[in-house]
Amino acid sequence: MMNSPIAFLDVLAACTELRPEIDAAIARVLQSGCYIGGEEVERFETDWAAFCEARQAVGVGNGLDALRLALMALEIGAGDEVIVPSNTFIATWLAVAQVGAVVVPVEPDASTCNLDATRIEAAITSHTRAIMPVHLYGQPADLDPILAIARRHGLRVIEDAAQAHGARYRGGRIGAHGDAVAWSFYPGKNLGAIGDGGAITTDDAQLADRLRKLRNYGSSTRYVHEMAGMNSRLDPIQAAVLSVKLAHLDEWNARRSMIAARYRDGLADSGLALPQVPPWAEPVWHLFVARHPERDALRERLADAGISTLIHYPTPPHRQGAFASMASLSLPISEQLHREVFSLPIGPHLKPDEADRVIEAIGLLLTR
Helix, strand or coil, X not given: CCCCCECCCCHHXXXXXXXXXXXXXXXXXXXXXXXXXXXXXXXXXXXXXXXXXXXXXXXXXXXXXHHHHHHHHCCCCCCCEXXXXXXXXXXXXXXXXXXCCEEEEECECCCCCCECHHHCHHXXXXXXXEECCECHHHCCCCHHHHHHHHHHHCCEEEEXXXXXXXXXXXXXXXXXXXXXXXXXXXXXXXXXXXXXXXXEEECCHHHHHHHHHHCECCEEECCEEXXXXXXXXXXXXXXXXXXXXXXXXXXXXXXXXXXXXXXXHHCCXXXXXXXXXXXXXXXXXXXXXXXXXXXXXHHHHHHHCCECCECCCCCCHXXXXXXXXXXXXXXXXXXXXXXXXXXECCCCCCCHHHHHHHHHHHHHHHCX
16 A cells, blocks of 8 residues: 655644534624634733743734834834844735835855845844844744844844744743744744734833834834734634634644654764754754755755645845846855755654655655
8 A cells, every 4th residue: 555645734623623622613703793803812922921931022014014013113214234143934024124224135054045144243233223043943043142142232132033932042931032923823833823913022111012003014003003004903703713723833843853863863974964953952843954956956856745844035135036136145154054954844743654754755766
């Protein structure tokens, strides 16, 4: 009998596992008659803040809006410079561009793929206003040196935590180390909605109040608009579903960690460059990203064996048409990563025997 194909991620399985609870949560919203804001959103915001060890959480429409609203709330805009990783999903860069600020890319540490703090100060100018580290693939960036640099230069720190739900840095949850932390609840995330959703967490009550106004047309009182805001509110159905899933997030992250440990042990001598985890980091393995110089050929052969992989990400932001003016930049570390990285199947519903099949297939292909 042939083995069944191994999907990269089974998004439906999360809803199937919790179907009775999710159905009840959605029905509760429908029966409430409250379809914008309300108790479901407030409950999730309170619980998400507590989970993230933050004092405040503000639900918004999606992860990109979370980044953009954080910049707006900190009054970062035209002419300001924001230091971002050169190696990231393009949303990090787009948020900066969309508020009129200038993207200043800094190369990653090749061993972790995260922003290299030792390169930041060389990129700071008199126009720099903020640093935006990304906790890429679910692994925390090294925040202490980044925060120390920000304090020395009077800069804001906005964390892009779109892939890091539940991750810990030096024992503390990602959620309030910087001035603001932006989250995405895209369905494929560790904590995923059944549509789009996002949030910002912070310890700054005044910043949270400003964010609540900005997400709601710049208003806290109906038809009174104190600032030029936007419409980006977390939907109560999504909030209700997220509340259900939040209760299972630690368990699901533990399942991901077991798969990652299986990969790291089973592929240690395979010839792949595997993720490196610093001793101060507790990743949540949103992605398991390996590297190989013949990545594309290897992925094709894995696909032939029924194993789905993805590339996060095939083209670096400075090579995208959206940032054509930056195409001439030399960012060799990021460019090499984008040529070599590929992501193995991982998720809370991937079975251990499926992970073993991935390990076996890679071992066979790389020893031929």
